[in-house]
Amino acid sequence: MSDGRLSVFKTYKLYVGGKFPRSESGRVYEVTDPKGKWLANVPLSSRKDARDAVVAARKAFGGWSGATAYNRGQILYRIAEMLEGRKDQFVREVAQSEGLSKSKAADVVDAAIDRWVWYAGWTDKIAQVVGGANPVAGPFFNLSTPEPTGVVTVVAPQESSFLGLVSVVAPVIAAGNTVVVVASERAPLPALSLGEVLATSDLPGGVVNVLSGRTGEIAAPLAAHQDVNGIDLTGADEVLAKELEVAAADNLKRVFRPQAVDFSADPGTHRLTAFLETKTVWHPTGSLGASGSAY
Amino acid sequence: MASVFEYAPAPESRSIVDIAPSYGLFIDGEFSEAADGKVFKTVSPSSEEVLAEVARAGAEDVDRAVKAARKAFGKWSALPGAERAKYLFRIARIIQERSRELAVLETLDNGKPIKETRDADLPLVAAHFFYYAGWADKLDHAGYGAAPRPLGVAGQVIPWNFPLLMLAWKIAPALATGNTVVLKPAETTPLSALFFADICRQAGLPNGVVNILPGYGDTGAALVEHPDVNKVAFTGSTAVGKAIARQVAGTKKKVTLELGGKGANIVFDDAPIDQAVEGIVNGIFFNQGQVCCAGSRLLVQESIQDELLDSLKRRLSTLRLGDPLDKNTDIGAINSEEQLSRITTLVEAGEAEGAERWSPACELPASGYWFAPTLFTNVTQAHTIARDEIFGPVLSVLTFRTPDEAVAKANNSQYGLSAGIWTEKGSRILAVANKLRAGVVWANTFNKFDPTSPFGGYKESGFGREGGRHGLEAYLDV
């Protein structure tokens, strides 16, 4: 930084439908580092922002779920590439947001980038691992295939503002879902910046939508929303998680309950499969010739 | 109308089954009365004859059963998988041995034709136990990691439409994975589950591994709520499914729900017509349409509507409705007075909303609960009968013009359990199947089931899968 030059602050905005709107409410709230030092004003999303995000996610669902698994993998890998190039920015934001040293923050960002690579490779394998042909007792070819659940709300972890965030969002979109993510309330900056990376990674607008604000305030309408198909409660505390799960029952959303998690550990596949449906299709195989002929 | 070739009655012998005048709860390997001494009567829906008096479990009994299951869990889950497998194989074999008896019993208590209990329900019940028996010592290889652990005590609530088959779908995977079970059969069809208790005894199954609690909704609610239940499995209405989802919110209980449906059976203009007609009939009249995955919405391409409906009506005229024990009966009784009145109400709504009602000439027996096979034409997506699950022998016929429109209409439902596709064009099957938001899609067939084939819904038809390797997950701590 050259002497005396006044730096340019970033205006943090939401990421919805591939665009960067402010909250329709016009509200912002102050985000600080763990010691209370002001970092930025960020949008305080309203229920209407949540609604708009769902509309965007629904609109994106057909294209994203219908894209080839290979294509989804390429795009997830592209996200890793883009992040690699903007690593410094994320290291700074993570260090500030989580109160980590530069080197610890760098480890976290590296792990987050690697997590995109991990899930990029999963897009075209999960169907082979969890789907397959079922040997039914009859003249039928019977195939089970995983399909994305639809629009999923993700309540991102409150503490792990970036690695945690990536760890909960990446598997959901890798599986072909679209996401409305409620960023960590206290540390939303890496999430909002991630939107900028996603926007330049060939990820279609609306596949991931990032909202910042009061977790309870945004998550409640999303949990009750009839056009949301699933909800990951990872970032909700016990009381909120129960409330949201109750609301989610109205249209029988798939619910991923909060659980103790070490985001630095091998993520496994359970977050990938949490928002997959199994579709089983039966096809008659018939006989080559009229009944009884020998083939 | 008397036909030239009048089939003489061919009733299956009722004497093969010996129904006791009363039955208790099956807890910890013993039959006992309910703590509060309450009982209820189960009747044969085809005649309204009282078949038996059955103990009605209350909260205290639920607690006792859960404790028995908990007590049994330690040893049962610690058994080598191969030993658990052998108990399940024994059960499968005893079911095969007693299948005629059980088929007659099921037909008496449920009202469905003996043809179905004999040729569909019972073979599938035995097959299901046989299939999951084989998994018990192979769980390491099921794709859920090494040595996946059972959950503990499973509370299972099943419906009346396939009483013994739904029991098999619940109990077989639960036991194979090392869980113990408290199961509540439906209040209108408790008998086959109680006979199953006897099969467990014949198989030498350790006490407390399977507990059967007949009762009503309050029994089921008490079971779901019980704090020492680790797993809830429910098959039934979407309304109750939602209530369960709310009840277990904030707990660690794992839940699977298999709920309602409004399956679309899509017939394209290049369909194999004769087989499509059979598939439509099987789709909506199998088990009197009291099937969650019934093809209750017929979506027919407008260009062949008349031809298809003529064939369908002609075919419906050959359906034989009557004594469920007669081996030639195609359509049996509706399961209960309550269900009959629900069907009647929805059918009246269909008429009131302007849909055109048609039924073949069909004489209904004087006693029992009966409803003639019915189809409605001039139905649109806006009609109640195109949206609400009727759970009866009532088909709503809608039309479409293009594959896109067919898919849009098929998916335009809160449910997502089943769908059918009829076309001779292979690529169209794959394209349409891919777009349908339904857990089970039958292409050029309908209502086929197999223990190896995962079953379950999208959207408000529930979550989790029963059957196949997928069905293990519901009972494992993974």
Added chain:
Amino acid sequence: MPTTAPAFADVTASDSTLRRFLHGLPGVDAVGLEGRAASLGTRSIKTTAKAYAIDLAISMIDLTTLEGADTPGKVRALAAKAVNPDPTDRTTPTTAAVCVYPDMVATAKEALKGSEVKVASVATAFPAGRAALPVKIADVRDAIAAGADEIDMVIDRGAFLAGDYMKVYEEIRAVKEASGSARLKVIFETGELSTYDNIRRASWLGMIAGADFIKTSTGKVAVNATPANTLLMLQAVRDFKEQTGVQVGVKPAGGIRTSKDAIKFLVLVNETAGEDWLDSHWFRFGASSLLNDLLMQRQKLATGRYSGPDYVTVD
């Protein structure tokens, strides 16, 4: 030439219109068809219904001998059996016909004189059908001249499988003309046509060409009548009648040996084409050993005891 039903004049206008029509018929899903046939096979036909079905089945038999070793003596014995299937019970119905090679027609005709039993003759270079049309026509004329009431012709499966539908059509028409007033049964040899789609096409081709009956097989190949191919042909005659008003009969032949099987076929007739076909004028069984099994079942129903092969005649 006999006239084609006017509804189909445009269909038979050319090779290509005929092909388009036949290939435009709805497809057949094999699993669904066989499943339906199997499910109808589970009907339980007891007591009075069984008695009715057994007598009906007997009355529908084309009692057949089609062997190189056929002799006048063998044919006369068969004819006697057709007229009087059960010597111990004169209430037993006669069979519908006896079915023989053309050179045995005169013998059969003589033996059946004074009875209602018809003489059916296979013709057209049965069973392979591999001869020039004039030879086939001569074969038919021979049978007609000897007094055949019915002609069971085979189609040219080679031409059918080669896609030369017009050739098959014209042959049937030529044979129909040569048959005069005799009823014409057209044998497809379904086992050689191999697919259900082909059987449906052949059924329509035969009916359009003027067949009075469509018949599954010669009994000389590995796969003959099955419940599924007969069900499919019953659907075809049902649809044809609906469309044209013309009723065509169906004859499964070969492989039907037991009463149980025969009754299953009658259930197929009853529940597919309907009761209009429950008559020997519209449905036949091409069979020989079936008759004795029906007779034993009939005796069982009458006496309550199971019968044995010594109580029916071996002819």
